[in-house]
Amino acid sequence: MDFDRIFRNARIGGSEGTPVDIGVKAGRFVAIETTLAGSGPEEPLDGRLVVPGFIETHIHLDKSCLLGCCDCRTGTLEEAISEVAKAKRNFTEEDVYVRASRTLEKAILHGTTRMRTHVEVDPRVGLTSLRALLKLKKDYAWAIDIELCAFPQEGLLDDPGSEDVLVQALEDGADVVGGAPYTDQDSHGQIAHIFALAKRFDVDIDLHLDFGLDPSHLDLDEVCRKTDETGWAGRVTVGHVTKLSAVAPERLETIGQRMASAGVALTVLPATDLFLNGRDHHHSVPRGVTPLHRLLDLGVTCSLSTNNVLNPFTPFGDCSLIRIANLYANVAQVSPPHRMARCIDMITTQSARLMNLDDYGIAVGLPADLVVLDCSSPMEAVAEIASPLAGFKAGRPTFSRQRPVLHRPA
Incomplete structure (x- = not known):
């Protein structure tokens, strides 16, 4: 032959x-x-x-390579959101395309062949970034398959006009709908709106969720409940969920079992979670990285990803998912060879399952x-x-x- x-x-x-x-x-x-x-x-x-090929399940191409455009002093999540919000007002399609392509090419050179990138849409930036990334998706199809997850970084219910822009993004070609419930006073209200949009447009959901170190309140519970209610099992992903790094093993097991039964997947972003968490601690600083491998053992679909690159949320990064897997293994103290090998699953086969890829x-x-x-x-x-x-x-x-x-x- x-x-x-x-x-x-x-x-x-x-x-x-x-x-x-x-x-x-x-x-x-x-x-x-x-x-x-x-x-x-x-x-x-x-x-x-x-x-x-590696699969990047959670990255922000539109706001990568912004270090020269932002004034960062405290390194907190609030400062990062504020500084990027200022920078977004000056975004143009050409600017977003140039910065995003620089980051995307690094990912390709490090072996990434599939990607889900979050893209911010709101009344200030409008659909500027979405249009740039739709063009990028087409131009780089020879090397990588890209999904676009449209989401409002600065709130949905508390930011008038955001939902209209989000709907337009889904009508114009966004593949997935996302959100950040902690940015609204009524986090459950935002979750309900996101699920309603997912049902309306028949798309998957990918949420930034439960960022921080106080596990006394978890929006994850409501996400699992809504997933059951809407029949969206296997189509919901939550990212970060760093509060799970601060729960006792017994509670983590209960939460993991609930996630597995609901069909809610989890992406952990070690570089960003390490950089932003524990800023108020002067010693014995907590890592803030959820022990993903323990949840994987409980049947949760789990992935590792890069998140931000060279911006106020994470002023580092070369788009190497192998490096991210190594970072996670170090931070989570993963040592047996079989567990270390499973870190590769979390940037390949587990990530494919998260994105419902049937041709991988x-x-x-x-x-x-x-x-x-x-x-x-x-x-x-x-x-x-x-x-x-x-x-x-x-x-x-x-x-x-x-x-x-x-x-x-x-």
Whole structure:
């Protein structure tokens, strides 16, 4: 059989025992065998690990790379929201596109092939960022599939006109509806409005939720209740939920079981959660990062993601999800090899489940999206922050990176 491309001696993530050959034709995987007979251009992988690309489930392309536009002194969430709110008034479609494409290209170069990006819409910025990202989504489809989640960062009910803009965003092409209930005095009211919009437009929900360290009040309870009430199981995601980092193990187990039964997924954003939480502590500063792996054990769909890049919410970031997985493993003190390997699941297969992707994976018949890592197992990938060496979208190369060479003296 003639192939468009053959990957020789690859280790597929999750079954990295025996290396296999992978045949690609017409943009899809058509054969996976230990010794594949056939002809076509070959990519010798020498036993390296391959994954179907990393998935960024929660990132803000529209407000990335804003450090030079904001005056940040305290590093708090309130300051970040305020400073970005000021900067948004000067956003143009061209400006958003340029900054977002800079960030997106970093993500692609680090092996990301799918993405859900949140995009702010409100009466001040209007649909400026949405229009820029709709164009970006189209222009970069050769390398990455993008979902746009429209949401009001500064409130919905307490910000007159925001709901009208949010509705227009959904009519104009936003794929998912989001919110930040803690920005309204009536957080449950915002949750109800978001669920109503999800039902009206038949879209998934992705909420910024329960940010902080006081777990005495959790909007998560209401989100689970509304998910049951509306039949939206498997279509609701909550991000951050850092208050869960401050609950006792027994209560965390009860909450995890409730989330699993309701079908509510969770995304943890380690870089931002570490940077913003505990600012009022002068010593013994809490981490503020929810122990995601414990919830995963309870059946909750869990993902790790980047969130913000080079802006007041997180003045760091290179869009490497491998680095985020390593950061989480360090902070959460994940040590057994099998648990470390599961951190890769939370930037691949678990993330695909969160986004309800039915065309993701390395299997015959699926799109030939593949990223080669400079390691031989998921555990090594996390422990060593393995470098992505090459990426392919529908069988076509999207990026490549040379391994470093040590030049010893003669």
